[in-house]
Amino acid sequence: MSPGQLAPTPHDPDERGHFGPWGGRYMPEALIAAVDELAAFYEKARIDPEFLDEFFRLLRDYAGRPSLLTEAPKFAAHAGGARVFLKREDLNHTGSHKINNVLGQALLTKRMGKQRVIAETGAGQHGVATATACALMGLDCVIYMGEVDTERQALNVARMRLLGAEVIPVKTGSRTLKDAINEALRDWVANVDDTHYLLGTAAGPHPFPVLVRDFHRVIGIEARAQVLEQAGRLPDVVAACVGGGSNAIGIFHGFIDDPSVRLVGLEPGGDGIDTDRHGATLTVGTPGSLHGAMSYVMQDEDGQITEAHSISAGLDYPGVGPEHAHLKDTGRAEYRPVTDAEAMEAFALLSRTEGIIPAIESAHALAGALVLGRELGPEGLIVVNLSGRGDKDMDTAIKWFGLGVES
Amino acid sequence: MSRLAGVFDACRSESRAALIGYLPAGYPTLEGSKDVLRTMVSSGCDLVEVGLPYSDPVMDGPTIQKASEQALRGGFRVRDLFGVVESVAALGGRAVVMTYWNPVLKYGVDAFARDLAAAGGLGLITPDLVPDEAAEWLEASEAHDLDRIFLVAPSSTEERIDLTARSSRGFLYATSVMGVTGARDVVSSAAPALVERVREHTDLPVAVGLGVRSGAQAAELAAFADGVIVGSAFVTAVRDDTVAALTAELAEGVRQVPSRA
Known part of the structure; x- marks a missing residue:
C-alpha cells in the first residue's frame, strides 16, 4: 500500500485511453457521458489523500x-x-485478487453519488467480491452471470445471493462471460443515472483499463x-x-x-x-x-x-x-x-x-x-x-x- | 453533398417526417429479408436500414437479438449484406446499413465502404462507433461518397452533440430513450428535448428511434422530428406476417401531424 499506488505512470494511455493503437472507446454514445464522469472522478480520486487513505484502510483492515x-x-x-x-x-x-478492484470502484461509486451497482462475472469471483463490497457499503447490487457459468459455479451463486445481490442468469449468445458483459451493458445504458457498472477486469472502455489496473x-x-x-x-x-x-x-x-x-x-x-x-x-x-x-x-x-x-x-x-x-x-x-x-x-x-x-x-x-x-x-x-x-x-x-x- | 438529403427534402416539402424502417439482413432468411424489405419499400418506407447481424449486439433488446441470432444460425455472411442492399436499390428503394463496428473493421473499413457504395447503399449507421474513434471511417466515407449517421442520446453533452453533428452527414440518429432497442408503449418524453438541443447545433435532419411501434407514436414523433425510425416492431411484424399493414399504419402516422417546415 504505497502512497503512489494510484499515481499516474509513464505507462498510462493517452487522454482518450489509447495504449498505442489499442484501447479507446468503441461504445454507444449513450454511455460516453458515464465513462467521462467516471474518468473525471477517478482522476481526482487517484491523487486525493482522503480517497487513498480510505482505500488503503479497506485493503488493510477489510481485505x-x-x-x-x-x-x-x-x-x-x-x-x-x-x-x-x-x-x-x-x-x-x-x-481472490478481485477484492482490490471492487473496493476501489465501490468507493468511487459512493463519490459519484450512485446507489446501484451492476457487474458481470465469469467464475463468480468478481461477482462475489462485488456483492461483498456492496454489502459492506450499503449499495444495491445486481450481478449478470452466463447461465453456463451459474451451473458450473453454483456455490458462488449462493454466496452472492447470501450477500444480498440479485444474480441474473444470462441466457443469450454463448451464455458465458462475454454475454454477461453484453447484458450488463444493456442494463447500464438504461439505468446509467443511478448505476455504476463495476467492471471486473482491466478491459472495456477508457477509463476502466487504467482504473482496474491501478487498484x-x-x-x-x-x-x-x-x-x-x-x-x-x-x-x-x-x-x-x-x-x-x-x-x-x-x-x-x-x-x-x-x-x-x-x-x-x-x-x-x-x-x-x-x-x-x-x-x-x-x-x-x-x-x-x-x-x-x-x-x-x-x-x-x-x-x-x-x-x-x-x-x-x-x-x-x-x-x-x-x-x-x-x-x-x-x-x-x-x-x-x-x-x-x-x-x-x-x-x-x-x-x-x-x-x-x-x-x-x-x-x-x-x-x-x-x-x-x-x-x-x-x-x-x-x-x-x-x-x-x-x-x-x-x-x-x-x-x-x-x-x-x-x- | 449528402446522399440522403433528397429523401428529407421531399418529405419536408410534403410537410411530413420520413419513415425509416429497420430489418436485419438474413432475417427471417436471406431471400426472405429481401422480400420483406421490398414490402417495406413498396408500402411506404422512405428509407430502409439494413442491419448487419452481429454476435454481440449490446445496443439491442431481445427482439432484434433473436432475429440476429436466427440470421447467423441460418448461415448469414457479411458478404451477403451487399446483395440485400442491392435488392433494395434495384427496386428504386433507398438503403443505409446499420452495423456494429467490429465486422466493418474485420472486413476492412475502406473495402466495406467501397462494396456498400457499389451495391447502391447510401450510408452507414454506427451504433457503437463514436466520432472520436472514427478517423478511418470519415476518410472512407468521403472517398466512397457515403453518408455517416452517428447517434446522439439524451445523456450527450452539448459539446458531444456538437462534435457528433459536425462529424455526421445525411442525418443524425437521436435515441429517444436511454436503453436498448425494442418496442415500447409510450414515446419517451426525452425525445422532444433532445431533438431541440440537436437543432441548436445543426441543420441536419434529425431522426428519432427506439421504441416506436404504432401509427399514433409515429405521429407523435413526426410533430418534431424529421424522421421516425422503427426497428423491433418490423421484426415482430415479420413473425406475424403483418409487415405491409404495419408499414401502411406508420406511413399514415408520419403524415398525420405536419412536421416542422
Whole structure:
C-alpha cells in the first residue's frame, strides 16, 4: 500500500485511453457521458489523500492486505529446481485478487453519488467480491452471470445471493462471460443515472483499463518488496494467468520498470491452440473491438466474436485488456497458452506438494511456472501470482480427477 | 453533398417526417429479408436500414437479438449484406446499413465502404462507433461518397452533440430513450428535448428511434422530428406476417401531424 499506488505512470494511455493503437472507446454514445464522469472522478480520486487513505484502510483492515509471499520449494522441485514464490492473493477476503478492484470502484461509486451497482462475472469471483463490497457499503447490487457459468459455479451463486445481490442468469449468445458483459451493458445504458457498472477486469472502455489496473497495482508493489526481502534479488520471471488480464496487469506493473524481469502471461489454451476450443486471445486472436475497446479478440473471418473455451470459467473470455495487447506488441510482456490438462496437473501438484489449493485460473500460471522453471534451471527465480483459491472449483476437480465418493 | 438529403427534402416539402424502417439482413432468411424489405419499400418506407447481424449486439433488446441470432444460425455472411442492399436499390428503394463496428473493421473499413457504395447503399449507421474513434471511417466515407449517421442520446453533452453533428452527414440518429432497442408503449418524453438541443447545433435532419411501434407514436414523433425510425416492431411484424399493414399504419402516422417546415 504505497502512497503512489494510484499515481499516474509513464505507462498510462493517452487522454482518450489509447495504449498505442489499442484501447479507446468503441461504445454507444449513450454511455460516453458515464465513462467521462467516471474518468473525471477517478482522476481526482487517484491523487486525493482522503480517497487513498480510505482505500488503503479497506485493503488493510477489510481485505487483509498485504497478502503473503510464500516460497513453494516442494512444488519448485518439479520446476527444474528454480525457486518459486507465490503471491498469495488467494488469502485475501473473498478468496481472490478481485477484492482490490471492487473496493476501489465501490468507493468511487459512493463519490459519484450512485446507489446501484451492476457487474458481470465469469467464475463468480468478481461477482462475489462485488456483492461483498456492496454489502459492506450499503449499495444495491445486481450481478449478470452466463447461465453456463451459474451451473458450473453454483456455490458462488449462493454466496452472492447470501450477500444480498440479485444474480441474473444470462441466457443469450454463448451464455458465458462475454454475454454477461453484453447484458450488463444493456442494463447500464438504461439505468446509467443511478448505476455504476463495476467492471471486473482491466478491459472495456477508457477509463476502466487504467482504473482496474491501478487498484490491482498493490499486488506488484507488495510482491516486489517482499521478493527483495526474502530472496535478496528481483525475480527472473513474474508469471500470471490472463483472461481479461486484471491480476496479471496488477502484478506486472510492480516490475514493469525492471528490465531484467520477464513478464509472462499464461492464457487459457483449452484443448490446445491447434483446436477451436481455447481462449488464447493474445496467442492466436486478431485485432478487433469488443466491449468498448480495441484489443486482440477471438473472431471469425466475418468479425463475429467466437466463443472461448476453457476449463476455467474466469479465463473463458474471447477478449483481453488493451494494455496487454500493447505489452505484447512492444515485447515488454510475453504470452503463452496453457492447456486445460496442464493447468489441472499443476492444480493437483500444488495441492499435494504445498497444501494450497489454487483457483484453476491461477493453476494456469503455475503450469507456466513449471515450464519456465525448467527453462531457467536451478539458478532461476519465479514469482507466480496465485490470484485465487480453488474452493469454488471442487465440482470441476471432482469431475476431472474422479474424486467423488465411490458408491 | 449528402446522399440522403433528397429523401428529407421531399418529405419536408410534403410537410411530413420520413419513415425509416429497420430489418436485419438474413432475417427471417436471406431471400426472405429481401422480400420483406421490398414490402417495406413498396408500402411506404422512405428509407430502409439494413442491419448487419452481429454476435454481440449490446445496443439491442431481445427482439432484434433473436432475429440476429436466427440470421447467423441460418448461415448469414457479411458478404451477403451487399446483395440485400442491392435488392433494395434495384427496386428504386433507398438503403443505409446499420452495423456494429467490429465486422466493418474485420472486413476492412475502406473495402466495406467501397462494396456498400457499389451495391447502391447510401450510408452507414454506427451504433457503437463514436466520432472520436472514427478517423478511418470519415476518410472512407468521403472517398466512397457515403453518408455517416452517428447517434446522439439524451445523456450527450452539448459539446458531444456538437462534435457528433459536425462529424455526421445525411442525418443524425437521436435515441429517444436511454436503453436498448425494442418496442415500447409510450414515446419517451426525452425525445422532444433532445431533438431541440440537436437543432441548436445543426441543420441536419434529425431522426428519432427506439421504441416506436404504432401509427399514433409515429405521429407523435413526426410533430418534431424529421424522421421516425422503427426497428423491433418490423421484426415482430415479420413473425406475424403483418409487415405491409404495419408499414401502411406508420406511413399514415408520419403524415398525420405536419412536421416542422
